[in-house]
Amino acid sequence: MAAVLTIGQLARHVGVSTKTVRVYHGKGLLPEPERDASGYRRYTAWHAVELIKIRTLAEAGVPLARIKTLAEASPEEFRRTLEQVELDLTTRIRRLRETRDRLRRLESRHDLPAEVTAHLEALPRLGFTGRWTAMETDLWILVFATRPDIAPALFHDQAESLTRPELLSLYLEYDRAHDLDPADPALDDLAERIVTATRNRYGDGELPGPDAGSEIPGLIQGAINAESPAWRRLDQLIRRRLG
Structure with missing residues (x-):
C-alpha cells in the first residue's frame, strides 16, 4: 500500500494532534514508519x-497500556474487552444523563413540583422574611435535585408542620432569630422549645431525613448556619439537647 500521508495529514484525517501521534509511537501503540529519501x-x-x-x-476510557496489549490479543479476548x-460506556452515559437532569432541576424553582412552588409563594403571607423564603427555595432545589426519591416525603413533613400554629410559631421565631446576638438567652429558650416540640412530634425515634451517611443534611x-451566627448557635443548642 502506498505511503502517502505526512504525520500532519494523518493527524488531521483522524482528528488528533501530531503530538498525540508521537505519544502513541513512543508507547508502542502505533508502529512508526521508516523515513523516505527526503x-x-x-x-x-x-x-x-x-x-x-x-x-x-482511548476516548472510551481504555488505558493506553491496555490498548497496547489488545493489539496482541486473540479475537475472542478483543471481543470480550x-x-x-x-x-x-452505557453506565457512564446513564450517569451523565442523571447529572444533566439534576442540572436542569437546579435551573430555577419553576422546575420544582407545583405544590412546592405554591408553598414557597405562601411563606411571605405566613409572616416569613424574604431572606427565609430565598433560603428555603435554594434548599428545596438542592433536595429535589439530589434526592428526588425522598424529597417529596421531606417536603410534605415540613409543609404539614406549618399547618400547626404552635410549630409555625417556632419556625417564625427561628427566622426572626437571625439578627440576635449569639449570646442572647432567648436562643436557649427557643432551642428548648424546639427540642420539646420535636420530641412531641417524633418521639425518641429517628427524625425524618436522608439515609444515614448522606451529606445532604449537613x-x-x-447553608442555614452560614446565614447567621445566631442561627449557628441555635443549631448547636438544639443538637446538644437532642443528643
Missing part, C-alpha cells in the same frame, strides 16, 4: 485505521 515519515491507510482504533478505545467497554444545615 527524511520524512510517510503513513498509509493502514496507519490511519490503526490510529482510529487507538483513539476510539469491547463488550466490557460498551457496558462501561449541606442544608451548613
